[in-house]
Amino acid sequence: MxxxxxxxxxxxxxxxxxxxxxxxxxxxxxVLTAAAMAFLAVFALALSxxxxxxxxxxxxxxxxxxxxxxxxxxxxxxTQVQAVLEALxxxxxxxxxxxxxxxxxxxxxxxxFGPDLPVETLPLPKLIELTETSGGMDAEGLxxxxxAEAPGAVLDDHTRWRRPLVEAAGRLRLLGGLSLLLIGGxxxxxxxxxxxxxxxxxxxxxxxxxxxxxxxxxxxxAFERRFxxxxxxxxxxxxxxxxxxxxxxxxxxxxxxxxxxLGFTGWGWLWPLVLPPLAALVSFWATRAAARHMLRGIR
Numbered sequence: 050m051x052x053x054x055x056x057x058x059x060x061x062x063x064x065x066x067x068x069x070x071x072x073x074x075x076x077x078x079x080v081l082t083a084a085a086m087a088f089l090a091v092f093a094l095a096l097s098x099x100x101x102x103x104x105x106x107x108x109x110x111x112x113x114x115x116x117x118x119x120x121x122x123x124x125x126x127x128t129q130v131q132a133v134l135e136a137l138x139x140x141x142x143x144x145x146x147x148x149x150x151x152x153x154x155x156x157x158x159x160x161x162f163g164p165d166l167p168v169e170t171l172p173l174p175k176l177i178e179l180t181e182t183s184g185g186m187d188a189e190g191l192x193x194x195x196x197a198e199a200p201g202a203v204l205d206d207h208t209r210w211r212r213p214l215v216e217a218a219g220r221l222r223l224l225g226g227l228s229l230l231l232i233g234g235x236x237x238x239x240x241x242x243x244x245x246x247x248x249x250x251x252x253x254x255x256x257x258x259x260x261x262x263x264x265x266x267x268x269x270x271a272f273e274r275r276f277x278x279x280x281x282x283x284x285x286x287x288x289x290x291x292x293x294x295x296x297x298x299x300x301x302x303x304x305x306x307x308x309x310x311l312g313f314t315g316w317g318w319l320w321p322l323v324l325p326p327l328a329a330l331v332s333f334w335a336t337r338a339a340a341r342h343m344l345r346g347i348r
Contacts, residue, residue, distance in 0.1 A: 075243040075250075079276055082243070083283025083328050084290070086236040090229055091291025091321045095312050097225025098320070101218050114207065115188070119175040121201035129199040130175050136194050137179060142186030146179035236280075236328065237335040244276050244339040255344070269340035273333055280332025284325040292321050 121129045130148060137146050149157075154173055155164075188206045195202040248255070255268055295312045313320065 075247045076275075076279060079240055079243045079279040079332070080283035080286075082236055082239040083280045083332065084287035086232045087284035087287030087324050087328055088291040088294075090232045090324050091288055091295060093225050093228040093232065094320060094324075095291075095295050097222055097228075098317055099312060100221040100225075102314070103218075113181050115179050115181065115186075116205045116207075117177040117179065117195070117202050118205065119177070119199065119202045121175075123172070125201070126175055129201050130177070132199040133177055133195065133202050136191070136198055137177075140186060140191055140194070142182050142184055144180045144182045146177055149176040149178060233327070233331055237331050240276055240280060240332050240335040241339045244272055244336045245343055247276075248272065248340060248343040265341075265344045269337065269344060272340045273336045276336040277329050277333045281325055281329040284328030288321050288324045292318070 117133055119126065119129050119133060134146070134148075137143055154176065188204060192204050195204060258268055259265075292313075298312050
């Protein structure tokens with residue numbers, strides 16, 4: 050298969066090239082379609098990879114942290130905080146822990162209640178933030194111990210936060226793959242229409258070639274080569290433009306954390322380079338199917 054496609058780029062094996070007009074609206078349509086589809090494919094690939102990296106990073110960060118919430122009457126709050134701290138000292142798998150003060154609690158509540166919330170007058174629970182070691186801790190064992198030593202303490206290991214992120218990452222990757230398939234299908238459809246238009250416009254030339262003994266395979270090869278090259282060149286241009294646009298996206302220090310990690314990183318920049326060869330294969334098969342169908346109808 051690859052040998053057949055590569056042979057299309059040899060100028061000495063396709064003397065029937067003159068069957069296809071060197072310049073026409075179909076040529077411009079094919080190149081423009083391949084460029085536009087490749088440009089969109091670069092963004093679909095970039096967003097799919099970036100969303101996966103972001104979700105994985107957020108999930109890993111949440112997996113290493115946990116929070117203990119202590120809800121108790123004011124006269125028992127300090128006692129239960131001390132009991133929790135004593136329990137954490139002897140719990141394996143905990144790297145560090147600290148009690149959040151009123152200032153930090155106020156920052157947590159600012160997005161919902163505004164900066165003027167009188168934290169000191171509200172019966173807010175005490176929060177203890179802890180960080181796990183790389184080996185992790187026994188969350189169920191710690192919950193049982195807290196239930197016995199500090200009944201008002203509740204451990205939140207952020208499982209309910211991690212699960213939606215993992216599911217979202219999987220769905221975004223799936224959507225990215227479906228987008229690439231749809232882009233490839235749209236490109237194949239447009240190139241098929243362009244090849245059919247070119248074949249129909251050269252119907253008289255094809256009949257003449259048949260009269261002098263040319264076989265349909267010989268004629269179809271000229272169209273396959275011309276449209277495959279057009280698809281490759283158009284996709285190459287669209288891919289370069291897409292990579293340049295992705296490279297110009299604002300960095301995190303310019304637009305905030307929301308854009309952190311968007312685009313490609315490291316060896317990920319090589320992935321878009323696969324798009325032009327794939328576009329050439331799509332062009333080849335679309336043109337071959339269109340040529341065989343049209344040649345059967347031209348008598």
